[in-house]
Amino acid sequence: MSDGRSPAAVRSDNLLFLTDEQLRQGSEAMFFAYRGFTADPDRILGDMAYGRAHHRAIHFIGGAPGTTVNNLLNILGVTKQSLNRVLRTLIADGLVQSKVGRNDKRERHLYLTEEGRALEQKLSDAQRARLRAAFREAGPEAVAGFRRVLEAMMDPEMRASYTRLRGSGS
Amino acid sequence: MSDGRSPAAVRSDNLLFLTDEQLRQGSEAMFFAYRGFTADPDRILGDMAYGRAHHRAIHFIGGAPGTTVNNLLNILGVTKQSLNRVLRTLIADGLVQSKVGRNDKRERHLYLTEEGRALEQKLSDAQRARLRAAFREAGPEAVAGFRRVLEAMMDPEMRASYTRLRGSGS
DNA sequence: CTTGGAGTGTCAACAAGGCTGACGTACCCT
DNA sequence: AGGGTACGTCAGCCTTGTTGACACTCCAAG
Numbered sequence: 001m002s003d004g005r006s007p008a009a010v011r012s013d014n015l016l017f018l019t020d021e022q023l024r025q026g027s028e029a030m031f032f033a034y035r036g037f038t039a040d041p042d043r044i045l046g047d048m049a050y051g052r053a054h055h056r057a058i059h060f061i062g063g064a065p066g067t068t069v070n071n072l073l074n075i076l077g078v079t080k081q082s083l084n085r086v087l088r089t090l091i092a093d094g095l096v097q098s099k100v101g102r103n104d105k106r107e108r109h110l111y112l113t114e115e116g117r118a119l120e121q122k123l124s125d126a127q128r129a130r131l132r133a134a135f136r137e138a139g140p141e142a143v144a145g146f147r148r149v150l151e152a153m154m155d156p157e158m159r160a161s162y163t164r165l166r167g168s169g170s
Numbered sequence: 171m172s173d174g175r176s177p178a179a180v181r182s183d184n185l186l187f188l189t190d191e192q193l194r195q196g197s198e199a200m201f202f203a204y205r206g207f208t209a210d211p212d213r214i215l216g217d218m219a220y221g222r223a224h225h226r227a228i229h230f231i232g233g234a235p236g237t238t239v240n241n242l243l244n245i246l247g248v249t250k251q252s253l254n255r256v257l258r259t260l261i262a263d264g265l266v267q268s269k270v271g272r273n274d275k276r277e278r279h280l281y282l283t284e285e286g287r288a289l290e291q292k293l294s295d296a297q298r299a300r301l302r303a304a305f306r307e308a309g310p311e312a313v314a315g316f317r318r319v320l321e322a323m324m325d326p327e328m329r330a331s332y333t334r335l336r337g338s339g340s
Numbered sequence: 341c342t343t344g345g346a347g348t349g350t351c352a353a354c355a356a357g358g359c360t361g362a363c364g365t366a367c368c369c370t
Numbered sequence: 371a372g373g374g375t376a377c378g379t380c381a382g383c384c385t386t387g388t389t390g391a392c393a394c395t396c397c398a399a400g
Contacts, residue, residue, distance in 0.1 A: 134322035145315020152304035
């Protein structure tokens, strides 16, 4: 039920001495940190007609120009209807360009326009500033540990996406 | 270690060699890891009539029995209307009990019922299992670094909430 | 006692962003 | 020619966030 009452529970974790309380603190750290992590871009987007979903799309298109819709779908883990709604507005507003594939004409390859790149820059600058400050404050070894834990926390398929297996244009 | 292409960019961060690419990877690690982090409870809640908001409420009430509505509001960072909608269903369903404060009768102190505690247990067990596995895989030093970075990433007020300043009963 | 303000509950309306289901179109491949 | 793939889209539903407005209870100050 709770921390340290049962010697057996502690013993079962004797390698790392992970009490429930420590794990609880880990959960809450994730919650609060993620809030901080998204706070800056959210504030910027709040002033415009866009939301976090647009940010994600712009981010991953910017990071893998020429990626296909299907590819993005897998990375973001949403339905095509959800993604399409976001993509439609971004394309209509001229932030994203969609090109029919050369090899396979069913596919659409996505690129940021100049305007899209500008917004991506603005958003990621805000987010990177916080991340940079946090990394500096915590120190290099802490950053390495941070990365190791986060990686271990992902679903395996996501770990693959994360490890630079991003799809590229045909 | 550093894949610095632009000497100027590297030099500007010479203390830690933080390239934009490293920060980008940090962002994506947060994104994918948070997805993994919430995946298990979300799956459980999806079968019931509850969502992530209910999980959060139950979690923080369970961790600080007797907390007031206002307290919870500050921790969760949502409007009272949003929280109230969630709380109302939890109270109606008998998972949460709301008691009028002794000293200040305007306040409501929130507690989990037996049933509520059971659900909290079920949800946090799933989440803790993933966290535990990740912590084990990454090792103790990595966990310490993980905590340090997350803490540095929070907003200052949230850091206060996180550091066990949770409100308690009247 | 009156009054102001804090803490809370609640109604109404709305928006973002998830979801499912269904359908159409264009295309690739066998 | 037909089946499966990639994509777009319409329609509808849900959760969860938002504002704004209003009422009630109660504490504390005047």
